[in-house]
Amino acid sequence: MQSQTSAQQPVQLPAGIRLIQNQHGRDFLQIDHPAVSARIAMEGAHITHCQPSGQGPLLWISSDEPELPGKTIRGGIPLCWPWFSNTRAGPAHGIARISPWQLTAVSSNADQVSVRMSLANSLIAQALPGEKWQLDVEFVLGSDLMVTLITRNMGEEPQALSQALHSYLPVSGIDQVMVQGLESCTYLDQLTGHLQIQQGPVRFTAETDRIYFNHSGEVRLIDANKQVISVQREGSDSVVVWNPWIEKSLRLSHFASDDYQHMLCIEAANAGPDARILEPGETHRLSSRITRDAADNSAV
């Protein structure tokens, strides 16, 4: 089967992969492969679902999320680019998650599916006057999920970049999970603006919005049910940990009142002190590999 969107060469779609529209007219790449089922919204190149065969879902999405065209999606992995949060004027978390992307390659073998998408240079130039970027994203889906955001400075001046793979991970109950791997790491508490040092594993009893930095190791989300989700990053010396808790939940779009209990964002990032300057011609790759590990004996 071939897929074609405007001004794009046709991309051959392997068996089990097709373009679909939801009931509201939003376009998705639907992947039904023996190794994995997944769904990626064309707008935002936003993966909303990924479930390796025989495992639970790797990503969380709100039950209140209608996935309307033209709206950001509450769950999955929003791509925050070329700025994180409100660090520049314009839409929160930048333009990538609200822009239409193009499929550039899709392939599969017995074990995995690879998808590559691009944001048109002309669209970037229009949204970010004076800047010249090439932006691509690669998804490799199989027994785990690897997402890589590839940014190239196509201009003649250095350009500033901050970004995140804003991964919403499922948890059985937020007050019973912990995050390992950030012990003794310094973080910027985005709620107070203060720097803090992490004591022990991260646990959750209130709104949490932190940028851990000078950190590149594995981060492990240990659930009370002994399920473990591992996040391994490349090109990232910062990781954002976010849960809105009760009060902020009420202000979020497409977020049910008890959704905060069932999600935790662990975001591979270049944010806070880890924001980058890309020299002309320089390419930066930001990756996150999200894996369900076999249950271990860690106490929660």
Ligand SMILES: O=P(O)(O)OC[C@H]1O[C@@H](O)[C@H](O)[C@@H](O)[C@@H]1O
């Ligand atoms: O509501 P948005 O724009 O998707 O952002 C959600 C959250 O994203 C997190 O990455 C930020 O650290 C939070 O401050 C923010 O609230």
